[in-house]
Amino acid sequence: MSSVTATGVRMRFGSTEVLKGLDLRVEDGEVMAVLGPSGCGKTTLLRIVAGFLAPTAGEIRLGEAIVADGTTVVPPWRRRVGYVPQEGALFPHLDVRRNILFGLPRRERTEQRLEEMLELAELPRELAGAFPRELSGGQQQRVALARALAPRPRVVLLDEPFSSLDAALRASAGREVMAVLRHAGSTGLLVTHDQAEALSLADRVAVMDAGTIRQVARPQELYAAPSDVRVGSLVGEATVLRGRLEGSVLRSVLGTTVLPAPPTTAAGEVSFLVRPEQVRLVEDTETSGMVRDVVFHGPFAVVRVVMVDGTVVTVRVAPTAVPDRGTTVGLHLDGVAGVFA
Numbered sequence: 001m002s003s004v005t006a007t008g009v010r011m012r013f014g015s016t017e018v019l020k021g022l023d024l025r026v027e028d029g030e031v032m033a034v035l036g037p038s039g040c041g042k043t044t045l046l047r048i049v050a051g052f053l054a055p056t057a058g059e060i061r062l063g064e065a066i067v068a069d070g071t072t073v074v075p076p077w078r079r080r081v082g083y084v085p086q087e088g089a090l091f092p093h094l095d096v097r098r099n100i101l102f103g104l105p106r107r108e109r110t111e112q113r114l115e116e117m118l119e120l121a122e123l124p125r126e127l128a129g130a131f132p133r134e135l136s137g138g139q140q141q142r143v144a145l146a147r148a149l150a151p152r153p154r155v156v157l158l159d160e161p162f163s164s165l166d167a168a169l170r171a172s173a174g175r176e177v178m179a180v181l182r183h184a185g186s187t188g189l190l191v192t193h194d195q196a197e198a199l200s201l202a203d204r205v206a207v208m209d210a211g212t213i214r215q216v217a218r219p220q221e222l223y224a225a226p227s228d229v230r231v232g233s234l235v236g237e238a239t240v241l242r243g244r245l246e247g248s249v250l251r252s253v254l255g256t257t258v259l260p261a262p263p264t265t266a267a268g269e270v271s272f273l274v275r276p277e278q279v280r281l282v283e284d285t286e287t288s289g290m291v292r293d294v295v296f297h298g299p300f301a302v303v304r305v306v307m308v309d310g311t312v313v314t315v316r317v318a319p320t321a322v323p324d325r326g327t328t329v330g331l332h333l334d335g336v337a338g339v340f341a
């Protein structure tokens, strides 16, 4: 296994610079998710790490070995990197056995290796002769992962591997695939634009936007304390508000809130970020607004409230306490996810 280090990586397609001096380090044995909006350059980064593209500038290391810089480009087959692509991952005309053993030298295409991989991916032995069209979406993804892991890669790259699965299957396939990666002790780099997937599956999440990495942190830390407003909005739902901060007292359209400690990052006129679960609907308060819409999710509902100044605040409420549209509700702020200058 091996770490992955990208340093100052730039990639230009014609006149467009897609990666703009990107730095990222994935530790040995760690699963890192790269989370970012569509078109921010995630797939380009994976293809550079895999060796399908040579960066315009910068350096890629796998462990200590430089595999790409201004002069060196080690070809993909010499990098020992497994790749699980977005869609059409399996060869449709090959059965599971031949899909899994595909990347191995002929002498290593043994029944023993096949069985090891089926066991690792928790696939029943009977599926060895099945064709991809006969498998569920989740099973197909596990076969794709088994195929990527069979040649004992140093690093496994996963490009939105669950995006073609339906929502219920996506969550379970994600958990299963991560369990296989961890069991194999593989270093994993998972690219996704789905924040729930990134937060729930990875050891750490790198938030990417417009060709650079904006923050790398553990999921809880990233959600609770994003480094700026943009990161906070890319990771989970958030309302951005303006307020006035004096010491630890924050005044805004949501009233006066005393923060647990005075933020060191900002004072005076500030922007701050509020998660839907940090706002409570209360009966008696001077900070009221009108319910604009309600989306019921089963275990909770999301209510959007328009304040007097036109600000729209998103609030998460219990399924038993859902207000009607058009009613006036009071809001109480319990905490913030970040205060910024």
Ligand SMILES: Nc1ncnc2c1ncn2[C@@H]1O[C@H](COP(=O)(O)OP(=O)(O)OP(=O)(O)O)[C@@H](O)[C@H]1O
Binding pocket: 013, 018, 036, 037, 038, 039, 040, 041, 042, 043, 044, 045, 193
């Ligand atoms: N081979 C190429 N030639 C020209 N432009 C390219 C090429 N590959 C990617 N691009 C452009 O680079 C940008 C980033 O693409 P990339 O696929 O890396 O983004 P992404 O973050 O993976 O997006 P998505 O989540 O939609 O897959 C896009 O604007 C894309 O059109």
